Amino acid sequence: MTGADTADRSGRQIRVGLDVGGTKIDAVAVDPSGHIRGRLRRPTGWGDDAVVESIVMAVTALADESGFPLADVGSVGIGIPGLVDAEAGRVDHAVNLGVESLDLAEKAERALGVPFRVENDVKAAALGAAVLSGIAGSMAYLNLGTGVAAGIVIDGRIWRGARGTAGEVGHLSVDPHGRLCGCGQHGCVETFCGGGALAKAWGRPGALPIRDIFDAAEAGDPLALSLRDDLYHGAAAAVRVLVLSADVETVVIGGGLTALGDRLENGIRAALHAGAEASPFMRSLRLDERIELLPAGSPAAAFGAALVGASITEKEIVPHG
Secondary structure, eight states: OOOGGGTTOTTOOEEEEEEEOSSEEEEEEEOTTSOEEEEEEEEOOSSHHHHHHHHHHHHHHHHHHHTOOGGGEEEEEEEESSEEETTTTEEEEEGGGTEEEEOHHHHHHHHHOSOEEEEEHHHHHHHHHHHHTTOOSEEEEEEESSSEEEEEEETTEEEOOSSSOTTOOTTOBSOTTSOBOTTSOBSBHHHHHOHHHHHHHHOOOOSOHHHHHHHHHHTTOHHHHHHHHHHHHHHHHHHHHHHHHHOOSEEEEESGGGGGTHHHHHHHHHHHHHHHTTOHHHHHHTGGGSEEEOOTTOOHHHHHHHHHHTTOSSOSOOOOO
């Protein structure tokens, strides 16, 4: 994989970031001042070759639609689900993409002749969220989507921990007698506030099951009320763990469930406030005041991937206007 010393070559000023999901790629082009110059979404392929091809096509289409030559692209960063070896540029066990083990950076570089770097999608989103939210100190990014995951950024750098799992709270068991999680444990945070687990527990047809749960809860449906409370409880537990373990100043909440807007944010705040009522220590942390939601549709994950791709060695955050 091309090293950091060649990531900002003279005359190649555009940084491209790709958030590669199970169904779509969100791509952004970032100029040297940190402004997003272009953005597009394209479908994601299935399997090793199709994933690489869809990434190459996304970069090419982004350059074409945004009006800059491909030769201006100095680096490409990829945020992708799965186990990522950032140094090697390899992703393993990206099951939603049909990828078991793929040397993604090497193959994409060979196709485009541009330096690539690869990062776990949530860690990339954490970095992007830090910039877009204007947070210069410490923060955690809590992704509430089909599953639950988190990343931590300290002073502009991704904090990985000893084995790369720092901040991963989704599979922390908070109720050993709770619902069975896909990881094999019971009562993981993800079983409370993951969209997939909630939809399974809801068990009713619908294109937007979490929105359906909230709508039914407002109409007084007992199961919906219980599941909505579970979501608030699980998300509040994740926030508490992130703050108590890493003492981050802010927890930024992103992911697909942020489309619920105030209904989600206000419920999590209320759960945090209620959970602190009996404890002077917890009240002193003011957890309900330390969360914020990314706007729905935020480009944080793709933007963070662009920063990762730039391979900035001293500090991974760049100014954003």
